Amino acid sequence: xxxxxxxxxxxxxxxxxxxxxxxxxxxxxxxxxxxxxxxxxxxxxxxxxxxxxxxxxxxxxxxxxxxxxxxxxxxxxxxxxxxxxxxxxxxxxxxxxxxxxxxxxxxxxxxxxxxxxxxxxxxxxxxxxxxxxxxxxxxxxxxxxxxxxxxxxxxxxxxxxxxxxxxxxxxxxxxxxxxxxxxxxxxxxxxxxxxxxxxxxxxxxxxxxxxxxxxxxxxxxxxxxxxxxxxxxxxxxxxxxxxxxxxxxxxxxxxxxxxxxxxxxxxxxxxxxxxxxxxxxxxxxxxxxxxxxxxxxxxxxxxxxxxxxxxxxxxxxxxxxxxxxxxxxxxxxxxxxxxxxxxxxxxxxxxxxxxxxxxxxxxxxxxxxxxxxxxxxxxxxxxxxxxxxxxxxxxxxxxxxxxxxxxxxxxxxxxxxxxxxxxxxxxxxxxxxxxxxxxxxxxxxx
Amino acid sequence: xxxxxxxxxxxxxxxxxxxxxxxxxxxxxxxxxxxxxxxxxxxxxxxxxxxxxxxxxxxxxxxxxxxxxxxxxxxxxxxxxxxxxxxxxxxxxxxxxxxxxxxxxxxxxxxxxxxxxxxxxxxxxxxxxxxxxxxxxxxxxxxxxxxxxxxxxxxxxxxxxxxxxxxxxxxxxxxxxxxxxxxxxxxxxxxxxxxxxxxxxxxxxxxxxxxxxxxxxxxxxxxxxxxxxxxxxxxxxxxxxxxxxxxxxxxxxxxxxxxxxxxxxxxxxxxxxxxxxxxxxxxxxxxxxxxxxxxxxxxxxxxxxxxxxxxxxxxxxxxxxxxxxxxxxxxxxxxxxxxxxxxxxxxxxxxxxxxxxxxxxxxxxxxxxxxxxxxxxxxxxxxxxxxxxxxxxxxxxxxxxxxxxxxxxxxxxxxxxxxxxxxxxxxxxxxxxxxxxxxxxxxxxx
Numbered sequence: 001x002x003x004x005x006x007x008x009x010x011x012x013x014x015x016x017x018x019x020x021x022x023x024x025x026x027x028x029x030x031x032x033x034x035x036x037x038x039x040x041x042x043x044x045x046x047x048x049x050x051x052x053x054x055x056x057x058x059x060x061x062x063x064x065x066x067x068x069x070x071x072x073x074x075x076x077x078x079x080x081x082x083x084x085x086x087x088x089x090x091x092x093x094x095x096x097x098x099x100x101x102x103x104x105x106x107x108x109x110x111x112x113x114x115x116x117x118x119x120x121x122x123x124x125x126x127x128x129x130x131x132x133x134x135x136x137x138x139x140x141x142x143x144x145x146x147x148x149x150x151x152x153x154x155x156x157x158x159x160x161x162x163x164x165x166x167x168x169x170x171x172x173x174x175x176x177x178x179x180x181x182x183x184x185x186x187x188x189x190x191x192x193x194x195x196x197x198x199x200x201x202x203x204x205x206x207x208x209x210x211x212x213x214x215x216x217x218x219x220x221x222x223x224x225x226x227x228x229x230x231x232x233x234x235x236x237x238x239x240x241x242x243x244x245x246x247x248x249x250x251x252x253x254x255x256x257x258x259x260x261x262x263x264x265x266x267x268x269x270x271x272x273x274x275x276x277x278x279x280x281x282x283x284x285x286x287x288x289x290x291x292x293x294x295x296x297x298x299x300x301x302x303x304x305x306x307x308x309x310x311x312x313x314x315x316x317x318x319x320x321x322x323x324x325x326x327x328x329x330x331x332x333x334x335x336x337x338x339x340x341x342x343x344x345x346x347x348x349x350x351x352x353x354x355x356x357x358x359x360x361x362x363x364x365x366x367x368x369x370x371x372x373x374x375x376x377x378x379x380x381x382x383x384x385x386x387x388x389x390x391x392x393x394x395x396x397x398x399x400x401x402x403x404x405x406x407x408x409x410x411x412x413x414x415x416x417x418x419x420x421x422x423x424x425x426x427x428x429x430x431x432x433x434x435x436x437x438x439x440x441x442x443x444x445x446x
Numbered sequence: 447x448x449x450x451x452x453x454x455x456x457x458x459x460x461x462x463x464x465x466x467x468x469x470x471x472x473x474x475x476x477x478x479x480x481x482x483x484x485x486x487x488x489x490x491x492x493x494x495x496x497x498x499x500x501x502x503x504x505x506x507x508x509x510x511x512x513x514x515x516x517x518x519x520x521x522x523x524x525x526x527x528x529x530x531x532x533x534x535x536x537x538x539x540x541x542x543x544x545x546x547x548x549x550x551x552x553x554x555x556x557x558x559x560x561x562x563x564x565x566x567x568x569x570x571x572x573x574x575x576x577x578x579x580x581x582x583x584x585x586x587x588x589x590x591x592x593x594x595x596x597x598x599x600x601x602x603x604x605x606x607x608x609x610x611x612x613x614x615x616x617x618x619x620x621x622x623x624x625x626x627x628x629x630x631x632x633x634x635x636x637x638x639x640x641x642x643x644x645x646x647x648x649x650x651x652x653x654x655x656x657x658x659x660x661x662x663x664x665x666x667x668x669x670x671x672x673x674x675x676x677x678x679x680x681x682x683x684x685x686x687x688x689x690x691x692x693x694x695x696x697x698x699x700x701x702x703x704x705x706x707x708x709x710x711x712x713x714x715x716x717x718x719x720x721x722x723x724x725x726x727x728x729x730x731x732x733x734x735x736x737x738x739x740x741x742x743x744x745x746x747x748x749x750x751x752x753x754x755x756x757x758x759x760x761x762x763x764x765x766x767x768x769x770x771x772x773x774x775x776x777x778x779x780x781x782x783x784x785x786x787x788x789x790x791x792x793x794x795x796x797x798x799x800x801x802x803x804x805x806x807x808x809x810x811x812x813x814x815x816x817x818x819x820x821x822x823x824x825x826x827x828x829x830x831x832x833x834x835x836x837x838x839x840x841x842x843x844x845x846x847x848x849x850x851x852x853x854x855x856x857x858x859x860x861x862x863x864x865x866x867x868x869x870x871x872x873x874x875x876x877x878x879x880x881x882x883x884x885x886x887x888x889x890x891x892x
Contacts, residue, residue: 003681005601020681020847022845023845039649040601040603040648040649040650065844065845066845067845067846067847101681101847101848102816102817102845102846102847102848103845104843104844104845105818105843105844107844123840124643124837125643125646125837125838125840125841125844126646126840126841126844128643128644128646128647129646129647134647134648137603137605137647137648138603138648140606141603141604141605144604144606145594145598145604148591148594152591155451155486157486157583157584157587158587158590158591159583159587159874160586160590160656160673160856160873160874161874161875162656162671162874162875162877162882163609163656163671164622164633164656164658164670164671164877164882165882165883166882166883166884166886176610176624176625176626176631177624177625178622178623178624178625178633179622179623179624179625180622180882180886181660181662181879181886183882183886183887185622185882187610187624194874194875197570197571197574198574198874200571200572200574200575201574201575201580201583202486202580202583202584203485203486204486209655209656210606210608210609210610210655210656212610214627216627224610225608225609225610227606235449235466235547370548371548372551390884391570391571391883391884392571394569394571394572395571395572397550397551398511398550398551398553398571398572399468399469399511399512399513399548399549399550400513400548401466401513401547401548402547402548410606427606428605428606428607428608428640428644429607429608429640431608431610433627436608436610436611436612436626436629436631437611437612437837438612438836438837440612440626440627440629441629
């Protein structure tokens, strides 16, 4: 008999079916044995009755996480037993036969027990199976694909950009060195230079993939290996074209999540953001004035925002404009990388932006310098050597239109969407200062 | 005026349009100046007439790769001037106004000049702009997205798997060491162990991303950083379920390429493969008998196929079955990684397969061992330490269904589809023994 996925069972009331999955929970009431079975589509309650001696005996032996194939009958539940929270809550499977595909050892902790972060991470092959944890990564898969779908629709071409580079691309970031056939290579901190080169080829380009930051901080917002959603496009007016594109993407994303992920958002009691007509947009200096006026802290002399400032601005955007998002533009020239475009109309400040979402920055973007001479000049002004950028500079030497782009951190976006505190819990296998899968031993004992 | 993309121009005959792009070629006939303009959609011929003095003067100054915005009129070409090879071959743009967005320096070589591989690679920001080179990566983008579309349709979940790992996952492969906060980490050679873990979570999972091989060979088939299209699925009967899935994917891919990439295949005079009812499938030993009988070389004692053997088998599959593809199954146990399933019905040989396509292996796959005890036993038999795999082994300790999967090398598939000799030319920014963007200096001078 062909396998039926659990969430398709309600359409088969009265029929005999073959289902398969993991024993999620087993409750032995003596005569009646209740088993919740879990597969990729959902969860269903089954019952083994004493009149079927063989199935009943088998139901006595199975344990949580055993993998089984079940032949069963789809029965309607009595009205008062219906569980409205579950797609299969109006049915129950009467177990006719159990075939064990794989056994499992006794679990190291209860399915629903609260775990500290290290225990959770030490046991990911098991803890990732929890319904609410699975949900995070189903949402994440939907986000990354929405990004691609949207951009393909906008005429972008996907590029496979290298993560193994000859030098630290932008200067300044902490990088991981790689031993490369007797040379030192580095893990890329961003696909920035490559995606810019590719504007000269495809005009509109995107890349999705891992990037690396060798920063030693251990916060709830940072990862050493993360997934960057990158785009870059030519023939723009200025950075506002990029911001408008991001706003359209976010609108699309909200629609997609509302269509495909309401179940997951419900599990997290999280709201899918609505993107209004126009995301509130302030220059950094305006934002600092808002903070001073509304929250009483004078940060108007600072060249950047602190995390607390970002939280305040998000709070203000929500309160005053009903928006989960806020754009901050015009960071000072010296706070942005060498390729950032200075605003001629506002000297000393750049055509750059950050996007804040529910208190945290999820995007950095802007217009880039497309003029070769200006770019070389800036590389020098940033204390870098143009010779080190000769490969990249070819793209500008041979004709580059005005262009810009942005990058979104996938894990951070996922976490903020679902209201997850620590970005590590929105990363399948997070790497940090102390952990690659398991905790690292002390460096000197390595 | 809103910009029109070049390939949309034939719908606007008689109208005035704004177009933008790069000067591809400029032919100055004195009175008439012809300019081919290139944008992301295509190429169009423009003409500057002497009666428009300003536009004519501007047309005299522009040079190849300058980026320009053109106001022009869409005229029909006289019948005998129509170029049937070009989507815009029946029209010509009369230049009304030229606005220069960016200049370009004189090119280091002619647009169409034959280049040796090193020159091509040294100048990728420029050489990637060539029409036939762009085409390679448009096809590649279509392939990777077809892979995702197909698998999402089959109920797979995308996973972001780490490329930074604690040890060489499978044992045996050459790995790049990374300096990781005082520890030594490694670049992943495959997402194998992670995707298997995730079968326990999502049942069906795929991952697309860069992988790393620190192998020192310098061939036309190998890359040190490549893109792996990986999938893994549970609840299979055996490896033939995976092979059947791949056959369905290839059928889908052919359809997609026929719908979206005929122009690119035409440029390369390459044929989109047709996938027949059933891809010819031989056990390794049967394949070796075919080679002996048909090509006169006795390799029946070998545990694996040499490149020449793969070419012969492809030749034979094409000749006898009209197939561009051939599956080879049942490699010896000791030639495959520790997690490969032995065929109980054919002891000493595995439920594994390679897929040959036009003379080269593009996929390796098979059923994996899902039983914990057997897996531990095999890890030991392969001379590896189970403790080093304790993280991975949790997935099997706590219930794993029969499962299997495969990996496809994206660049190799792209190259073979288009008939490109060297896989480096199907890689945007290839890394090899001697090159990361530019040629590496000698190790001892580094």
